[in-house]
Amino acid sequence: MKMNISGVVQHANAVLMLGFCVSYSFLYLNAYYARLGVVIWVFALPILYFPNLVIIPGASKEEMKDAKKISIPAAWLWVLWWTGDLVENRLLRIVAGVLLVLFITYCVFYIRKWKKEYAFRKHGEEKPMNSHG
Secondary structure, eight states, X not given: OOOOHHHHHHHHHHHHHHHHHHHHHHHHSOHHHHHHHHHHHHHHHHHHTHHHHXXXXXXXXXXXXXXXXXXXXXXXHHHXXXXXXXXXXXXXXXXXXXXXXXXXXXXXXXHHHHHHHHHHHHTTOOXXXXXXX
């Protein structure tokens, strides 16, 4: 089975998220809450692997790579917010809020870039060589 770098990064983040959820919940509370950390992690997995689970019609390989890049901070946002909520930690909620702002900003710029590329493809035109997004 051939694995690309984005797949390795996704799997590494899944392992890091599991370790973070379990250890943070266990250290701040107790073993019962560590199990709730696993539940948070389980619900983050569909977010992390969403680009692997769906087929987007007309999407190029580059766009699918970008979708995988977007899914990683989205899953971390989920993990940080709900772990912070579980242990009632304001710092984790602030970090999740900052990550949310960065995530939304990236998505807005990506959507603009995608709309331009889609418009070129729709009209059958070649993308200009000096276009930077």
